Amino acid sequence: MKDLLGLMGKAKEMQAKMQAMQEEIAVMEASGQAGGGLVSVTLTGKFEMKALKIDPSLFKEDEVEILEDLILAAHNDAKAKVEQVMQEKTRELTAGLPMPPGMKLPF
Helix, strand or coil, X not given: CHHHHHHHHHHHHHHHHHHHHHHHHHHCEEEEEECCCCEEEEEECCCCEEEEEECHHHCCHHHHHHHHHXXXXXXXXXXXXXXXXXXXXXXXXXXXXXXCCCCCCCC
16 A cells, blocks of 8 residues: 555656646747758747748749748758657656656657
């Protein structure tokens, strides 16, 4: 019974840490760039686009497809950075816990 109470206490502690981590990630921002900085996208930890900057030199009618591709690339770069921070924070939180391979938190 003592082990069960200890396990429940650890689970509650883990839940509190997970919630704090999620709140921290939600307010963070990450910027991604494409085209050598000609296009920049800033995302929140919830993957919401907060800012988009486009160098005026890209506003040419015959280069619309290039601009679209650069926006997508910058968005994906920023998204990858947010995901990397999330993975690092989750790894720190679950350090020492026996987690099955491939299991991701938060569920």
